[in-house]
Amino acid sequence: xxxxxxxxxxxxxxxxxxxxxxxxxxxxxxxxxxxxxxxxxxxxxxxxxxxxxxxxxxxxxxxxxxxxxxxxxxxxxxxxxxxxxxxxxxxxxxxxxxxxxxxxxxxxxxxxxxxxxxxxxxxxxxxxxxxxxxxxxxxxxxxxxxxxxxxxxxxxxxxxxxxxxxxxxxxxxxxxxxxxxxxxxxxxxxxxxxxxxxxxxxxxxxxxxxxxxxxxxxxxxxxxxxxxxxxxxxxxxxxxxxxxxxxxxxxxxxxxxxxxxxxxxxxxxxxxxxxxxxxxxxxxxxxxxxxxxxxxxxxxxxxxxxxxxxxxxxxxxxxxxxxxxxxxxxxxxxxxxxxxxxxxxxxxxxxxxxxxxxxxxxxxxxxxxxxxxxxxxxxxxxxxxxxxxxxxxxxxxxxxxxxxxxxxxxxxxxxxxxxxx
Amino acid sequence: xxxxxxxxxxxxxxxxxxxxxxxxxxxxxxxxxxxxxxxxxxxxxxxxxxxxxxxxxxxxxxxxxxxxxxxxxxxxxxxxxxxxxxxxxxxxxxxxxxxxxxxxxxxxxxxxxxxxxxxxxxxxxxxxxxxxxxxxxxxxxxxxxxxxxxxxxxxxxxxxxxxxxxxxxxxxxxxxxxxxxxxxxxxxxxxxxxxxxxxxxxxxxxxxxxxxxxxxxxxxxxxxxxxxxxxxxxxxxxxxxxxxxxxxxxxxxxxxxxxxxxxxxxxxxxxxxxxxxxxxxxxxxxxxxxxxxxxxxxxxxxxxxxxxxxxxxxxxxxxxxxxxxxxxxxxxxxxxxxxxxxxxxxxxxxxxxxxxxxxxxxxxxxxxxxxxxxxxxxxxxxxxxxxxxxxxxxxxxxxxxxxxxxxxxxxxxxxxxxxxx
Numbered sequence: 065x066x067x068x069x070x071x072x073x074x075x076x077x078x079x080x081x082x083x084x085x086x087x088x089x090x091x092x093x094x095x096x097x098x099x100x101x102x103x104x105x106x107x108x109x110x111x112x113x114x115x116x117x118x119x120x121x122x123x124x125x126x127x128x129x130x131x132x133x134x135x136x137x138x139x140x141x142x143x144x145x146x147x148x149x150x151x152x153x154x155x156x157x158x159x160x161x162x163x164x165x166x167x168x169x170x171x172x173x174x175x176x177x178x179x180x181x182x183x184x185x186x187x188x189x190x191x192x193x194x195x196x197x198x199x200x201x202x203x204x205x206x207x208x209x210x211x212x213x214x215x216x217x218x219x220x221x222x223x224x225x226x227x228x229x230x231x232x233x234x235x236x237x238x239x240x241x242x243x244x245x246x247x248x249x250x251x252x253x254x255x256x257x258x259x260x261x262x263x264x265x266x267x268x269x270x271x272x273x274x275x276x277x278x279x280x281x282x283x284x285x286x287x288x289x290x291x292x293x294x295x296x297x298x299x300x301x302x303x304x305x306x307x308x309x310x311x312x313x314x315x316x317x318x319x320x321x322x323x324x325x326x327x328x329x330x331x332x333x334x335x336x337x338x339x340x341x342x343x344x345x346x347x348x349x350x351x352x353x354x355x356x357x358x359x360x361x362x363x364x365x366x367x368x369x370x371x372x373x374x375x376x377x378x379x380x381x382x383x384x385x386x387x388x389x390x391x392x393x394x395x396x397x398x399x400x401x402x403x404x405x406x407x408x409x410x411x412x413x414x415x416x417x418x419x420x421x422x423x424x425x426x427x428x429x430x431x432x433x434x435x436x437x438x439x440x441x442x443x444x445x446x447x448x449x450x451x452x453x454x455x456x457x458x459x460x461x462x463x464x465x466x467x468x469x470x471x472x473x474x475x476x477x478x479x480x481x482x483x484x485x
Numbered sequence: 486x487x488x489x490x491x492x493x494x495x496x497x498x499x500x501x502x503x504x505x506x507x508x509x510x511x512x513x514x515x516x517x518x519x520x521x522x523x524x525x526x527x528x529x530x531x532x533x534x535x536x537x538x539x540x541x542x543x544x545x546x547x548x549x550x551x552x553x554x555x556x557x558x559x560x561x562x563x564x565x566x567x568x569x570x571x572x573x574x575x576x577x578x579x580x581x582x583x584x585x586x587x588x589x590x591x592x593x594x595x596x597x598x599x600x601x602x603x604x605x606x607x608x609x610x611x612x613x614x615x616x617x618x619x620x621x622x623x624x625x626x627x628x629x630x631x632x633x634x635x636x637x638x639x640x641x642x643x644x645x646x647x648x649x650x651x652x653x654x655x656x657x658x659x660x661x662x663x664x665x666x667x668x669x670x671x672x673x674x675x676x677x678x679x680x681x682x683x684x685x686x687x688x689x690x691x692x693x694x695x696x697x698x699x700x701x702x703x704x705x706x707x708x709x710x711x712x713x714x715x716x717x718x719x720x721x722x723x724x725x726x727x728x729x730x731x732x733x734x735x736x737x738x739x740x741x742x743x744x745x746x747x748x749x750x751x752x753x754x755x756x757x758x759x760x761x762x763x764x765x766x767x768x769x770x771x772x773x774x775x776x777x778x779x780x781x782x783x784x785x786x787x788x789x790x791x792x793x794x795x796x797x798x799x800x801x802x803x804x805x806x807x808x809x810x811x812x813x814x815x816x817x818x819x820x821x822x823x824x825x826x827x828x829x830x831x832x833x834x835x836x837x838x839x840x841x842x843x844x845x846x847x848x849x850x851x852x853x854x855x856x857x858x859x860x861x862x863x864x865x866x867x868x869x870x871x872x873x874x875x876x877x878x879x880x881x882x883x884x885x886x887x888x889x890x891x892x893x894x895x896x897x898x899x900x901x902x903x904x905x906x
Contacts, residue, residue, distance in 0.1 A: 078808075222625075259706045264685060281685070281706070284706070289713075296716060299717065300790050302790045310804070325783065325790075326827065333776075333778075333834065335778040336778050346771060347768075353760055354758065357754075357760070357781045359753075361785075364782075368721045373718065374730070376717050406747065406750060410750060413754065469782065
């Protein structure tokens with residue numbers, strides 16, 4: 065049992081439940097707490113069940129309060145209440161406090177285990193406080209100064225504290241300008257702050273600037289990973305939840321993916337209906353059908369490129385409010401270039417393949433127009449969604465691809481009817 | 486000028502070059518160094534040019550050595566050598582050392598500014614060393630014990646050091662089992678280690694276990710962001726480089742995207758050629774054309790869903806070597822379910838729309854087969870690419886979508902020829 069908790073957590077899903085329980089019991093509450101937190105969420109509930117509430121309450125006592133809140137937050141009410149009543153009173157009170165906040169907020173990911181100092185302490189006294197509290201708190205790398213009303217008045221790093229004269233008062237050496245997060249801030253916003261300023265932790269305050277807790281960089285790493293994964297899956301039209309590749313059943317995963325597939329299928333059928341409307345043209349020029357796959361795919365691919373760039377730019381904060389319009393305007397120019405070049409290439413290839421100038425002209429012109437429109441759409445649309453306060457990754461893909469399938473077929477067959485018949 | 490460097494770096498791209506230079510001069514070398522590092526890479530070269538080499542060398546002296554190496558690494562050889570010769574000798578030597586490593590390796594992102602302690606020092610002496618070196622190093626939150634041969638023999642957190650008895654020797658209190666990265670390890674691997682164990686820094690060693698430097702968590706955040714962005718863009722068939730939405734020219738961006746678009750266009754044309762081979766069938770049953778868009782789109786979408794899940798699973802380490810086959814096998818089952826359901830839906834809709842049982846049967850059966858194959862392909866293929874040591878995100882998308890376009894059309898029209906004629 066000399067392994068790191070993260071390594072044990074990695075092996076545990078491989079063994080039978082009975083053995084998992086044995087490992088958790090052998091580990092002792094403190095180590096079991098660390099293992100439990102590292103485990104994939106899907107295998108936690110049966111393990112909790114098997115461990116029994118009393119043993120489990122002990123493990124939760126030994127977890128940092130934000131991690132305990134995370135795990136309790138996913139349990140059904142009765143089980144949660146039972147466990148809270150079995151936990152130590154002070155621990156349970158801290159966790160109850162954290163459970164008030166949504167799990168995707170600063171309050172939901174913060175810990176209340178930090179070091180706060182009275183302003184009139186000396187550096188020497190502060191160091192003594194640290195030595196005493198050092199084992200109980202999650203990080204001692206920043207300390208926070210608070211006044212009588214528990215309001216945050218300053219912060220300093222442990223490095224600054226160590227380098228300060230021992231007889232100085234905290235109020236003399238603390239930094240007054242502190243960057244804080246608000247308890248109800250979205251976790252992604254908090255993560256961005258920590259990443260931007262290279263913090264190891266950020267203090268979380270309420271409306272009265274009272275210090276409630278801190279968010280540490282390890283939680284920020286988790287948030288950024290989670291958000292990046294969500295964006296990737298949304299862009300690929302998959303719901304992030306319930307898609308664990310090993311633990312969830314195929315049936316469960318299939319039912320989460322089918323709605324998107326079926327929706328996109330109907331999008332394809334609407335485009336097919338456009339083709340049907342032009343079946344007279346198609347019957348006269350069968351060769352038009354040979355270009356349907358390229359004509360439907362090209363604009364979709366171009367839109368996806370723009371979409372991914374803009375969605376990721378918005379997520380990482382690379383494209384902020386001020387630069388948004390500039391970015392989208394430039395992207396429109398990219399669309400024109402990409403459209404013209406792709407259209408020209410297809411026109412030449414179509415002419416060489418089919419030996420008909422007018423057919424080459426039709427497919428080239430149609431593709432040029434469609435790719436130009438779809439690139440613009442792929443960059444404008446997520447920005448509009450973002451402005452409306454929604455998540456640009458989720459709504460954009462299926463909408464744009466269906467719209468472009470239909471538009472592409474309409475423009476293609478309209479041009480063909482006009483120029484070839 | 487009381488703003489945080491990260492905030493100044495955010496505003497700087499908005500103002501004219503002359504003003505950027507003025508801000509950088511006013512900031513003083515130390516703050517200018519921090520601003521420079523935070524700036525988007527695209528606006529750095531002209532700014533460096535305008536600042537002049539002498540001033541710039543001063544700024545580089547005041548940067549942490551890994552950040553200075555990052556910036557110098559992107560400059561052309563003559564400019565780089567000139568700046569290194571203008572820098573302080575010891576700083577320049579450190580940076581030269583770092584420049585030996587590839588920029589995507591542990592050596593490329595590590596800093597040499599850390600605290601190392603001789604094993605026979607006392608905790609008291611170690612604290613004195615920290616007080617003395619505290620302002621020069623990048624992090625003091627871990628200290629590393631080394632022997633006479635500069636080999637890493639242990640590590641401990643500042644927290645542990647503070648809590649240790651003052652007269653204990655370092656060798657008595659240090660942790661002997663240290664998780665390390667190797668200098669040539671890929672940066673993504675190092676980032677995963679730091680994220681997995683919730684480290685604030687990780688030591689980097691060479692083949693002889695000599696301590697070369699440390700990688701800090703702020704650099705890890707950057708690496709994970711960068712890798713996630715790269716994966717998203719690769720899945721959308723865009724090169725990550727040269728795609729800054731505001732700073733790069735539309736022409737530059739278009740030329741980086743066109744190769745993918747044109748390649749996919751030719752993929753569509755190959756699928757079109759399959760349709761051409763079956764033009765006899767198509768002329769007899771024009772209605773087959775109405776389903777081409779759904780038949781080409783559906784399998785592509787299903788493959789993309791699997792692809793994104795597996796690529797992300799591999800990137801975050803959720804799917805490791807041991808669980809890989811299990812994951813892919815389950816994904817194959819998802820493919821069968823998704824294929825059967827989608828095919829049935831299309832069969833019913835096609836029958837209702839066109840009123841022909843046999844046509845409904847053909848399109849339903851073709852879609853079921855195609856979606857099943859493409860889902861399996863979307864999960865198998867990135868795993869094979871990964872096993873071969875290549876990046877699964879970049880190679881999978883275009884290959885699979887072209888292959889599936891061609892396969893889908895072939896199966897669709899083959900079934901139609903067989904069952905309808």
